[in-house]
Amino acid sequence: MTNIPSDPTRRRALSSLAASSLAAIGTVGLSSKASADVSSPTSTNAPGKPTPALAPDSLRKDEPNASHPSPADQPGATARPIVKTGSDVFYRPTVHFSPTTGFMNDPNGLVFDGERYHLYYQYDPFAPYAGHVHWGHASSTDMLHWKDQPIAIPETEAGEAFTGCAVMDRANASGLFEDSKGGMVALYTRASPDRQAQYLATSHDNGQSFTEYAHNPVLDIGSNSFRDPQVIFHKPTNQWVMVVAKSRLHQSAFYASIDLIHWVHLSDFGPSGLFGVDYECPNLIEVPIESGGSRWVLFVSVNPGGPTGGSITQYFVGQFDGTRFIPDDTVIGLTDFAKDAYALQVYGNMPKAEAVSIAWLGNWQYCQELPTQSWRGCMTLPRTMTLRRDFAGWLRLAQTPRGLETLRDTAIAFEVKRIAAGASAQVALPPGKALELLLSVTVDERPRDLPLGDKGRTGRFVITFGNDQGETLTIGFDAFSGQLWLDRDELKGFAQPFFTGQFSTVLNPDDRHFEIRVVLDACTLEIFANGGLSVGTALIFPVSPLDFLRLEANGAGATVEQVELFQLRKVMERETAV
Ligand code: FRU
Numbered sequence: 001m002t003n004i005p006s007d008p009t010r011r012r013a014l015s016s017l018a019a020s021s022l023a024a025i026g027t028v029g030l031s032s033k034a035s036a037d038v039s040s041p042t043s044t045n046a047p048g049k050p051t052p053a054l055a056p057d058s059l060r061k062d063e064p065n066a067s068h069p070s071p072a073d074q075p076g077a078t079a080r081p082i083v084k085t086g087s088d089v090f091y092r093p094t095v096h097f098s099p100t101t102g103f104m105n106d107p108n109g110l111v112f113d114g115e116r117y118h119l120y121y122q123y124d125p126f127a128p129y130a131g132h133v134h135w136g137h138a139s140s141t142d143m144l145h146w147k148d149q150p151i152a153i154p155e156t157e158a159g160e161a162f163t164g165c166a167v168m169d170r171a172n173a174s175g176l177f178e179d180s181k182g183g184m185v186a187l188y189t190r191a192s193p194d195r196q197a198q199y200l201a202t203s204h205d206n207g208q209s210f211t212e213y214a215h216n217p218v219l220d221i222g223s224n225s226f227r228d229p230q231v232i233f234h235k236p237t238n239q240w241v242m243v244v245a246k247s248r249l250h251q252s253a254f255y256a257s258i259d260l261i262h263w264v265h266l267s268d269f270g271p272s273g274l275f276g277v278d279y280e281c282p283n284l285i286e287v288p289i290e291s292g293g294s295r296w297v298l299f300v301s302v303n304p305g306g307p308t309g310g311s312i313t314q315y316f317v318g319q320f321d322g323t324r325f326i327p328d329d330t331v332i333g334l335t336d337f338a339k340d341a342y343a344l345q346v347y348g349n350m351p352k353a354e355a356v357s358i359a360w361l362g363n364w365q366y367c368q369e370l371p372t373q374s375w376r377g378c379m380t381l382p383r384t385m386t387l388r389r390d391f392a393g394w395l396r397l398a399q400t401p402r403g404l405e406t407l408r409d410t411a412i413a414f415e416v417k418r419i420a421a422g423a424s425a426q427v428a429l430p431p432g433k434a435l436e437l438l439l440s441v442t443v444d445e446r447p448r449d450l451p452l453g454d455k456g457r458t459g460r461f462v463i464t465f466g467n468d469q470g471e472t473l474t475i476g477f478d479a480f481s482g483q484l485w486l487d488r489d490e491l492k493g494f495a496q497p498f499f500t501g502q503f504s505t506v507l508n509p510d511d512r513h514f515e516i517r518v519v520l521d522a523c524t525l526e527i528f529a530n531g532g533l534s535v536g537t538a539l540i541f542p543v544s545p546l547d548f549l550r551l552e553a554n555g556a557g558a559t560v561e562q563v564e565l566f567q568l569r570k571v572m573e574r575e576t577a578v
Pocket of ligand 1: 122163280281343
C-alpha cells in the first residue's frame, strides 16, 4: 500500500519538474504485514517512569514539530508553481549529496549492509519546504558516489516518517525474517500533531523497500515530543540499545530490547547541555581515541538555541555501560564553529567499527528560504571521527572528510613558499568546479619593524575566494590569538536576518602555525582546521562564480609549508554548473 498524501496544492507546486522523482514514489512497496507469532508489545513497552506529555506542544495544529517554521507559516507557499531556475543549477553541489527536487533535511538510517552504504533522508518530495515527510533514499559503495533509490518509507495516515535509524538484524532477533540471514530493520518516528511514537519496518531486499510491522508502534509513551530513535547492538550486554529524544524535556532516553520490538526503559540522560527549544536526533557511538583506547560519544542536536544561532549539534564524551551514559566531565562539545551542520547521524554496522558521520548541511533558521527553487537541502561530506586531546587536555572530536582524496582530479598549480608582510599571491580558479585546498602556514614570529614591547598582534593570514564583482569569501588566521575566522558576509546571493556572516574558533593559543583543509563546492563550504579539531560548515551563496584564490599575509610575513589545490570530480548525475 502506497500512501501519498493527496494534498493537491503541494503536488501541483512541483508538477512542472517532478516527473522523475514522483515516478520513483510510485514504486514504493511499504505495507503493513501481520506476523503471526509476534505478540503485541503494548503490555511490555511501557517505560519505567511515565513521561507526561508537554502542554505547549499539544496546542499545535499544523506540522508536528513546532520548532520548525512550517509552510503553514508562509501562506500560499506550497501552492505556487515551482519553476527550475538558473540558481538551482548554479548552487547545486557536485560532490555533496542533494535531492533532485523537493526538500531534504536530516540524514536517516545510515547503515552499511555488507555491500552498500545507505543514506536515507527526511524528504518532502512535493515541495521545497519541510512537511509531508517521507524517507528518501540513496545508496553508494563509497559514501561519495550516490545512486538515487525509490522513496523507502512514505508518510501514511498514521503520520509523517520522521527521523530514525536502520540496523542489520543478521541473526533474525526480531523473528520478522523468513530465513536465518535476517535483514534490515528501520526504526523511526511516526509524527502527527498530537503524537510521536517509534515505529518499525523490515526490508527483505537490502533496504530498497520496507514493510511496516503490523503491531506498530513499538514504543509509545503518549508524548508529542518523543522522537528520532537510533539503535545500536551493544555487544557487552548482548542487547539492542535505543537512544531517543524526549525533545522538550531536553533528555536522551535509553531503552533496551532483545528483539527490536519490545523495549524496556533503562535511563535518561539530561537535561544537560545548551539551553534550547528541542533536543533532537541523539546518536551514540564508540569513537577511537587517536592515542589508544576509545570513549562513547553522545551527539544531541539542539534547535533552536545554538550559540551561532538556530540549529547546532552538541556532543558529550563519556562511557556507556549498557544502561546509562556517564559523561567524563561537564564539558559540552560542538561539532561545528559555524551554523550549517545539524542532525548529525553516525553509520551503523561499519567494518572495523570505524566511526563515520553525515550531517544535514543546513539550519532551520533559513533552510526553507534558500535561493534555490526546485530543490533545497544537502548533506555534509561523510566524515571519519576520532577523539584527540587538545592543547588543554580535553578529549575532543576530530572530523576529517572520508575518502575525499579519491575524487581529486587535476591539481591547480600554485607555487607559494613565502609571503612577505603586506604581500599576496593569487591564482585563477576554474568556475563551477568543486575544489579542495590544503594549506599549512606559519606566520612569522615578529614583524621586524615593530617597536619593542609590541607582541606582534598584527600577524594575520587571509585566504580569500573571490570574483571581480567584489564578492569575497574569507577564511583568516590571527597568529597572535591563535583564532580562525570565516566570513561569508561579502557574498551577495542570499540575505535573511538569521543568515549571519561571521564565525570564529580558537585553534591553539600561542601557536603561529595552522593547517587547514577547505572544500568549496557550489553552495557549500567545509573547513577542517588543525586535523579536524575545528570544523566549520557553511552554506554560501555568491552571485557570480568565485574565480580566484588569494593568499595574503597582513602585518607579518608567513611561510607556506604546503599549498595544494585540487579540482574534485563530480559524483552525481545532476544538472550542475559543470
Ligand atoms: C531534526 C528534526 C527531527 C525530526 C525531523 C523532521 O531536524 O526536527 O527531530 O524527526 O527533523 O523532519
